[in-house]
Amino acid sequence: MSTPIAISRQHGMDAIVLESPDGARATILLHGGHIVSWVPAGGAEQFYLSPQSAFASGQAVRGGVPVIFPQFAGRGPLQKHGFARSKPWQLVLAEQTSEDALAVLRLTDDAATRMFWPHAFELELSVRLSGRDLQIELACENKSEQAFDFTAALHSYFRVNDLDEASVQGLSGLHYWDSVENVEKMQRVDLLLPGGDLDRIYTQVKEPLLLREQGISTERRLQIRQQGFDDAVVWNPGATKCVQLADMPADGYKQMLCIEAATVAHPIRLEAGDVWVGRQDLTLL
Numbered sequence: 001m002s003t004p005i006a007i008s009r010q011h012g013m014d015a016i017v018l019e020s021p022d023g024a025r026a027t028i029l030l031h032g033g034h035i036v037s038w039v040p041a042g043g044a045e046q047f048y049l050s051p052q053s054a055f056a057s058g059q060a061v062r063g064g065v066p067v068i069f070p071q072f073a074g075r076g077p078l079q080k081h082g083f084a085r086s087k088p089w090q091l092v093l094a095e096q097t098s099e100d101a102l103a104v105l106r107l108t109d110d111a112a113t114r115m116f117w118p119h120a121f122e123l124e125l126s127v128r129l130s131g132r133d134l135q136i137e138l139a140c141e142n143k144s145e146q147a148f149d150f151t152a153a154l155h156s157y158f159r160v161n162d163l164d165e166a167s168v169q170g171l172s173g174l175h176y177w178d179s180v181e182n183v184e185k186m187q188r189v190d191l192l193l194p195g196g197d198l199d200r201i202y203t204q205v206k207e208p209l210l211l212r213e214q215g216i217s218t219e220r221r222l223q224i225r226q227q228g229f230d231d232a233v234v235w236n237p238g239a240t241k242c243v244q245l246a247d248m249p250a251d252g253y254k255q256m257l258c259i260e261a262a263t264v265a266h267p268i269r270l271e272a273g274d275v276w277v278g279r280q281d282l283t284l285l
């Protein structure tokens, strides 16, 4: 038995609010196919959402999980991070079952996307919510007659109470591109303590990552697993760059850390008719 979920309004935009029977909750805007909130069962908000974010057509939301496609950052001729995050997506399905809640959203090419990127595609974002799990899947089908290349990411902004008390585990031994210093390096220590101004593309990420936060009497442990995506981007703008972001408070960087499932280093080549799938699965332990 499943119950359909109707479109509601959140942040002045069309949205789906997923609620699983065990009390977990997630909100997805049709604008950008953008998850803006996730509260696991018995837990607190896991995503950072800037109080100064724009919620307007054609603009990107600052926080949550922007879908980056078909170009990561400025690595190509398109607008930064491509167009998917600022386009209206269509709702395919939203329902609650006795075990979970699920939404599927779709973005296809149109005259505007083909002007910049001359390919026919179908992107599908599936979000499954249950208990302390959030599973995010991005699928891309090549609907054109020729192969195309793209880069992509699920650019998740995790909320932290205090950046100084947050750490990321599971990166040791990985090579990364340091986008601040423009140099390739290797992660030697297991625990990454993300101070400000950090922008790294870790390549060939196979093991789960763990975002940890030490409170006075509690410890938050959020497991981040990815599949289909080769790389993980860890980003925090730090004080100086944060001030330059018009849609973020000056000290907003202290409350967030991006850990993104991404394919950046080697673009994905998708043959005509083929489908690529990437996912980021989150579990509050």
Ligand SMILES: O=P(O)(O)OC[C@H]1O[C@H](O)[C@H](O)[C@@H](O)[C@@H]1O
Pocket (backbone or CB within 6 Å): 060, 073, 080, 081, 179, 199, 200, 233, 234, 235, 258
């Ligand atoms: O400000 P945006 O266009 O949303 O980009 C935000 C950030 O995204 C990624 O994490 C990149 O690695 C950063 O270099 C970039 O600054």
